[in-house]
Amino acid sequence: MTIMKDTIPNLKPATLITPLAGTGVKVFAPATVANVVCGFDVLGFAVNEPGDEVIMRVTNKPGITISKITGDDGRLPLDPSKNTVSISVRHYLESIGRTDLGLDIELHKKMPIGSGLGSSSASTVAGLFAAKTLLDDDSDPVKQLPFAMKGEEMACGHGHADNVAPALLGGFVLIRSYEPLDVVRLPHPAGLYCAIVFPNVDVPTREARQIIRNKILMKDAVTQWGNIAGLVSGLFMQDIDLIGRSMQDVLVEPVRSMLIPDFYQMRDIAMNMGAVSFGISGSGPSVFAFTRDEETAKLITKKLQQHLTGIKIGSNTYVSTINDKGPRVLG
Numbered sequence: 001m002t003i004m005k006d007t008i009p010n011l012k013p014a015t016l017i018t019p020l021a022g023t024g025v026k027v028f029a030p031a032t033v034a035n036v037v038c039g040f041d042v043l044g045f046a047v048n049e050p051g052d053e054v055i056m057r058v059t060n061k062p063g064i065t066i067s068k069i070t071g072d073d074g075r076l077p078l079d080p081s082k083n084t085v086s087i088s089v090r091h092y093l094e095s096i097g098r099t100d101l102g103l104d105i106e107l108h109k110k111m112p113i114g115s116g117l118g119s120s121s122a123s124t125v126a127g128l129f130a131a132k133t134l135l136d137d138d139s140d141p142v143k144q145l146p147f148a149m150k151g152e153e154m155a156c157g158h159g160h161a162d163n164v165a166p167a168l169l170g171g172f173v174l175i176r177s178y179e180p181l182d183v184v185r186l187p188h189p190a191g192l193y194c195a196i197v198f199p200n201v202d203v204p205t206r207e208a209r210q211i212i213r214n215k216i217l218m219k220d221a222v223t224q225w226g227n228i229a230g231l232v233s234g235l236f237m238q239d240i241d242l243i244g245r246s247m248q249d250v251l252v253e254p255v256r257s258m259l260i261p262d263f264y265q266m267r268d269i270a271m272n273m274g275a276v277s278f279g280i281s282g283s284g285p286s287v288f289a290f291t292r293d294e295e296t297a298k299l300i301t302k303k304l305q306q307h308l309t310g311i312k313i314g315s316n317t318y319v320s321t322i323n324d325k326g327p328r329v330l331g
């Protein structure tokens with residue numbers, strides 16, 4: 001399904017309610033795997049866990065405040081002019097002409113920062129979804145994409161959409177074009193499992209973007225676009241073998257893999273255990289493997305965790321199917 005929309009949203013403030021002071025909502029937004037190995041900046045999918053939670057309450061005083069952030073070890077700013085969640089929500093309120101509203105944000109980080117799992121996107125999307133829910137705004141979620149991208153720009157210096165789009169929309173998403181923004185929801189085979197391992201080393205996206213080459217060889221470009229087309233075809237055809245053999249990256253992985261401890265050893269372990277594919281999640285250091293069943297995904301995460309322990313690196317592991325729903329209200 002193509003869900004191309006105007007880059008400038010045209011939401012209708014008149015249709016939105018004015019929630020009473022004290023009204024609140026708690027929402028969850030999911031982690032995401034961006035790039036999906038071959039689709040740098042253009043492919044991503046959402047997972048069921050981990051993710052972030054936002055509690056948003058309507059206040060009496062116009063403007064956005066952040067009263068609490070937990071789970072971030074003090075790394076994220078409470079200043080609303082510097083925080084990606086409040087910045088995105090402010091852009092949303094401006095676009096619908098509702099800067100008269102007062103909103104207070106509590107952000108509960110339930111996933112690691114700088115992990116390559118779309119941590120800032122999950123927070124931003126949770127904030128946007130909370131505001132939208134409070135306003136009873138039932139417009140297409142893709143309309144909030146430009147605001148979420150502002151949050152990404154703030155977080156890592158570049159407004160890519162391959163984390164925020166799947167976090168907002170759920171499922172597997174292609175960013176066909178950035179200018180104009182053209183986002184395509186892709187199908188995926190049922191029963192595809194994702195095994196994720198986050199080696200506990202810090203790889204900030206901003207830095208992981210700076211080390212990649214900005215000129216590429218034509219022969220590498222040919223390999224890469226063949227793989228992207230193969231992956232998208234495999235998703236439509238539900239052909240897991242085609243998906244697996246298309247998930248090769250000759251452009252970014254050879255450089256970024258250097259930032260990830262024992263990347264190629266981990267890939268060998270996962271592939272020898274029956275993974276369909278293996279690669280870097282987003283800008284890393286998290287890695288992920290697709291598998292055909294939950295048991296294989298669990299065994300792979302266990303084995304990779306043991307391997308990392310053996311080289312004295314802690315890790316977090318997650319096993320999930322693809323999350324087709326995106327953000328949701330928790331209460």
Ligand code: HSE
Binds near residue numbers: 034041162205281
């Ligand atoms: N496409 C982005 C990158 C995703 O690889 O830098 C960051 O999570």
